[in-house]
Structures are given as C-alpha cells and as structure tokens.
Amino acid sequence: MPLWDAFAAVFCSWKNARAVTYRRQHNIPIDWVTAVNVQAMVFGNMVDDSATGVAFTRDPATGDYALYGEYLVNAQGEVVVAGIRTLQQMNVAGKLAHRSKLPAMEEVMPEVFQKLNAVRHSLEQHYGDMQDIEFTVQRGKWYMLQTQVGKRTASAALKIEDCVRYGG
Structure with a gap:
C-alpha cells in the first residue's frame, strides 16, 4: 500500500460509524481531527552488528x-x-x-x-x-x-x- 493511501485510510476512518460512536461516547468534538505518525522500522535481529x-x-x-x-x-x-x-x-x-x-x-x-x-x-x-x-x-x-x-x-x-x- 503506498504511503498516501495509508494516510487516506486513517483520515477516512475518522468518519466511520464506529469512530463517530466512540467520539460521542467520550464527548470528543466532531471538529477535532486525527493524526498520522510515520516512523521507520528498524531491526535489531539482522546481523551481529545489530x-x-x-x-x-x-x-x-x-x-x-x-x-x-x-x-x-x-x-x-x-x-x-x-x-x-x-x-x-x-x-x-x-x-x-x-x-x-x-x-x-x-x-x-x-x-x-x-x-x-x-x-x-x-x-x-x-x-x-x-x-x-x-x-x-x-x-x-x-x-x-x-x-x-x-x-x-x-x-x-x-x-x-x-x-x-x-x-x-
């Protein structure tokens, strides 16, 4: 999945029924927004210098x-x-x-x-x-x-x- 598609999926999920219900139950205003964090994956189990x-x-x-x-x-x-x-x-x-x-x-x-x-x-x-x-x-x-x-x-x-x- 391209990175931009991943961003879009996160932002679109803000509007789904489950998210709307969650915000309503926890008194989270609808005009608030969500965020996307991007981070690199690093592996300590690659070789002996890891x-x-x-x-x-x-x-x-x-x-x-x-x-x-x-x-x-x-x-x-x-x-x-x-x-x-x-x-x-x-x-x-x-x-x-x-x-x-x-x-x-x-x-x-x-x-x-x-x-x-x-x-x-x-x-x-x-x-x-x-x-x-x-x-x-x-x-x-x-x-x-x-x-x-x-x-x-x-x-x-x-x-x-x-x-x-x-x-x-």
Missing part, C-alpha cells in the same frame, strides 16, 4: 551517574523480556559487577555505546529526571525507540533528585 536493549541514564538501584542497562546482539525487543537468552551488560563496569563472561556493548559496539552515553545527559537535562531508554541498533546505527522516566529504588530516587536538581 542489537536491542534497555538502558537507564543512571543506576536505578543506587542513583549513581553511570549508564546502566542490558542489551542483546542480533535480537528484537521481545527476546529481551522473554528471558530466553542471557542479557549482556552495557558497560564493562556492569559486566564485572554481574560477573558476566559475555562482552559488554562498550567492548563490542564502542561507537554505539558512546552515542548512547552522550545522549543520556541531554535526556536528563531535557526531562529533569532519570530516563529509561529503549533502543535498537541496526547494522551499527543506534535508534532510540522511546524514553520515559525510569523506575528506581527509594534511596536512588533521593540521590537522583538531588543530582538532577543540583547538577551532580
């Missing part, structure tokens, strides 16, 4: 300012949460702390790791809080899929609040 993972801008257990997270080479997101493969650590410090023999992203994809590490500071500055970042690497290129406020322990929350507020 991956997927989740990273935090700080350690969610301690609040320490260190990139923290896990990833898998040649995988898609559902494999990370399914628990069918052993996750790899983002950095060497995490690898050592978890006594992992698997290589850290910092070791096998240093350019991607540096990009992610650089972006984390900007995200914290923009959102004013620790971020949880979902990402995919396709053929060596890093893509951020989403970011949101990261869950953390109570003691980490206190430390993070002070650090973000006062620049620590």
Whole structure:
C-alpha cells in the first residue's frame, strides 16, 4: 500500500460509524481531527552488528551517574523480556559487577555505546529526571525507540533528585 493511501485510510476512518460512536461516547468534538505518525522500522535481529536493549541514564538501584542497562546482539525487543537468552551488560563496569563472561556493548559496539552515553545527559537535562531508554541498533546505527522516566529504588530516587536538581 503506498504511503498516501495509508494516510487516506486513517483520515477516512475518522468518519466511520464506529469512530463517530466512540467520539460521542467520550464527548470528543466532531471538529477535532486525527493524526498520522510515520516512523521507520528498524531491526535489531539482522546481523551481529545489530542489537536491542534497555538502558537507564543512571543506576536505578543506587542513583549513581553511570549508564546502566542490558542489551542483546542480533535480537528484537521481545527476546529481551522473554528471558530466553542471557542479557549482556552495557558497560564493562556492569559486566564485572554481574560477573558476566559475555562482552559488554562498550567492548563490542564502542561507537554505539558512546552515542548512547552522550545522549543520556541531554535526556536528563531535557526531562529533569532519570530516563529509561529503549533502543535498537541496526547494522551499527543506534535508534532510540522511546524514553520515559525510569523506575528506581527509594534511596536512588533521593540521590537522583538531588543530582538532577543540583547538577551532580
């Protein structure tokens, strides 16, 4: 289906009976409009220079300012949460702390790791809080899929609040 046909289908669906009933039930005015988002599909399961993972801008257990997270080479997101493969650590410090023999992203994809590490500071500055970042690497290129406020322990929350507020 050509892209313009997809746009048209979304806008036409705004007028179908189901959409009209939904808007009526939820008091959504008829003169409001809908939107279409276009995004690229990226695949972390293409080859060994592709991956997927989740990273935090700080350690969610301690609040320490260190990139923290896990990833898998040649995988898609559902494999990370399914628990069918052993996750790899983002950095060497995490690898050592978890006594992992698997290589850290910092070791096998240093350019991607540096990009992610650089972006984390900007995200914290923009959102004013620790971020949880979902990402995919396709053929060596890093893509951020989403970011949101990261869950953390109570003691980490206190430390993070002070650090973000006062620049620590």
